[in-house]
Amino acid sequence: MPELPEVQVVINFLEKEILNLKFKEIEIFIPKIIKNISIKDFKKYIIDSKILSITRKGKYIILNLNNGVSWIVHLRMEGKFFINNKNEYSINKHTVALFELDNNKTLAFEDTRRFATFDIIQTKNINSFEPIKKLSKDPIDESFNYNDLFQKLSKSNKKIKTALLDQTIISGIGNIYVDEILFDVKIHPQTIAKKIPLTQCEQIYNSAKRILLDSIKHNGTTINSFKFNGIETGSYQNYLMVHNKNIKECKKCKNKISFIKVNGRGTFVCDKCQKLF
């Protein structure tokens, strides 16, 4: 499900539903999701704590609690939250965890492929938590600077698509939006990153920002599984220009859209519109 827009939509939903509530009982069905702490301590830190704020770093969701601790969630491929009235959620084989809240509702977490992660860290140490420490800024961050992006890309021998998926170069972008961004700026995904000039880096930044914000406005993209209760399913899939197997020809030049592999990732590209540098 999740790249930056989908993660932000999940956060917007959670903010509306669970801000200022307290966690009560917790059941963990798939223990391996909790990475850096025991189940016992995970429960100890979360039970009876109040959710003060929910923030995002790249694709990480960070729930800040009133005991100085933060619960960090990464949805990876298929992590999903569900909010229900108490006793109305039915536990199934994909249920990872079930949290009882102090307003007679429950927060459930499901993950079909079991790649999602939970971590617990002191809020003041969030930025030294290794996976977050390594993240670069995302394109909707006000302080994002495309000169910095240019500096990083100009040192990289990776293909531009691979570089833009590297969360230490720029965060928040995944396999769908990277294809959309590169189509928008007319750059072929196999272009070597260091060959891209500053002016194109500025365009990449502008496109990325516009596309990600636009997608958030449409509640994200639903290809297979991005849906959860309490919010209408995203609709940005209707606005995608290339990354969708139903798009057979280029919306700009009518050329056939190619499907290639770039570093093992399925990639949609218009060979006519997108220039290889």
Next chain:
DNA sequence: CAGCGTGTTGAGGA
């Protein structure tokens, strides 16, 4: 039945 996938990491190679 085989192949594929919206993400990330660690092992192994250059």
Next chain:
DNA sequence: TTCCTCAACACGCT
């Protein structure tokens, strides 16, 4: 050492 690639993670869908 540093940079890069690719398999692995786990499971449902085509």
